[in-house]
Amino acid sequence: MDPLLASLRAAVAAAPEDSTLRLHLAGLLLDAGEHTEAVGHVAAVLGREPGHAEAGALMARALNPAPPPEAPTTPPAFDWAAAEAEVGDVVGPRFAPEGEGDAEPIAVGPPRGGGRFAVERPDLRLADVGGMDAVKKRLEAAFLAPLRNEKLRALYGKSLRGGLLLYGPPGCGKTFFARALAGELGASFLAVGIHDVLEMWAGNSERNMHDVFLAARAAAPCILFFDELDGIAQKRSAVTGGVLRQVITQMLSELDGVSAGNEGVFVLAASNMPWDVDPALRRPGRFDRTVLVVPPDDEARRAILDLHLRERPVENVKLRTLAARTEGFSGADLAHLCEVATERALLDSVSTGTARMITQDDLLAAAAELRPSIGPWFTTARQVALYANTDGTYDELATYMKKHKLL
Structure with missing residues (x-):
């Protein structure tokens, strides 16, 4: 507290009728920003002397404080030269000199056709997929055998028209199988x-679909793989907008050229919900062959676990025991299990201050904690196998579910 103000307050309290003393205190209070207290003192004087000039002036000052000084409206000029000198060794010059060494002009807009999509050459083979022999046999019969044996294909009149649809629960390796098929054929792979297809602007989605096939034709022999086909080509009866309808029409047009314009282009697709795919795409000459990709079997689970633990610090892990405890897990579930076990060992190492290896106990604890993620898919698939399989499309699914007591 200001000592002067404290002394004046005490003096006013001792001599409340002294108007001069009270107004002097009010003026100092206003200077200190104590407007409420100052108004009280001035009001006391005006109550006794309504026409007191000095009191009236102080009251006006208290009730109408002067506005704070305005900030300058014009900011100081920015020193661009100093700023450029400061970052000159970090940021290059704004403009390059003309003449020798000029770069090629950059095209405006996204590249179209083959340059837009990433085409790869997988080095995978079906032999790299552990277990899953039943799936491999179906792929061999439905896809690889006709392609490998040209003379037998001619003898039996087997056409190469049409595509192959891989379906099954999510996270079970449909894309991995598609890459392995490309590796078996020594073909390019375009996923x-x-x-990559759907856009909000009218006409762009259809053009994208056309460009996909252009890129595959340019890279032939090529496996053109559509992931999540049910999202790209959903049943038109369930589609409210016009974009998806046009995309499906464009896709049908491109597929119907498989025997001619698409020479060397082998079309595959994957779907978790094949029953949601537009029926027109399932007709002969299109995606007329299906292969069910089921959850990994015991041998496949050991291979997947070995893959995800290979680069981690593990100790005394028994893959056979672990695979037996994870029946019904998808490949994605097994990858997550390894992550959870790793986190368990990591957190324990942090809490104890001593790094330790990932052990069998960590993996078994993670397996006990997690549940297979594919249960909801089989719940839906059961309804399909029971009530939507009049044409035998899902016989393979029904057989698998009966064998595993899911139907």
């Missing part, structure tokens, strides 16, 4: 997802 296309929903975001």
Whole structure:
């Protein structure tokens, strides 16, 4: 507290009728920003002397404080030369000199056709997929055998028209199998997802679909793989907008050229919900062959676990025991299990201050904690196998579910 103000307050309290003393205190209070107390003192004087000039002036000052000084409206000029000198060794010059060494002009807009999509050459083979012999046999019969044996294909009149649809629960390796098929054939591999095709602007989605096939033709022999086909080509009866309808029409047009314009282009697709795919795409000459990709069997689970633990610090892990405890887990579930076990060992190492290896106990604890993620898929698939399989499309699914007591 200001000592002067404290002394004046005490003096006013001792001589409340002294108007001069009270107004002097009010003026100092206003200077200190204590407007409420100052108004009280001035009001006391005006109550006794309504026409007191000095009191009236102080009251006006208290009730109408002067506005704070305005900030300058014009900011100081920015020193661009100093700023450029400061970052000159970090940021290059704004403009390059003309003449020798000029770069090629950059095209405006996204590249179209073959340059837009990433084409790869997988070095995978079906032999690299552990277990899953039943799936491999179906792929061999439905896809690889006709392609490998040209003379037998001619003898039996087997056409190469049409595509192959891989379906099954999520996270069970449909894309992995598609890459392995490309490796078996020594073909290029072009994977296309929903975001590569669908756009909000009218006409762009159809053009994207055309460009996908252009890229595959340019890379022939090529496996053109559509992931999540049910998202790209959903049943038109369930589609409210016009974009998806046009995309499906464009896709049908491109597929119907498999025997001619698509020479060397082998079309595959994957779907978790094949029953949601537009029926027109399932007709002969299109995606007329299906292969069910089921959850990994015991041998496949050992291979997947070995893959995900190979680069981690593990100790005394028994893959056979672990595989037996994870029946019904998808490949994605097994990868997550390894992550959970790793986190368990990591957190324990942090809490104890001593790094330790990932052990069998960590993996078994993670297996006990997690549940297979594919249960909801089989719940839906059961309804399909029971009530939507009049044409035998899902016989393979029904057989698998009966064998594993899911139907």
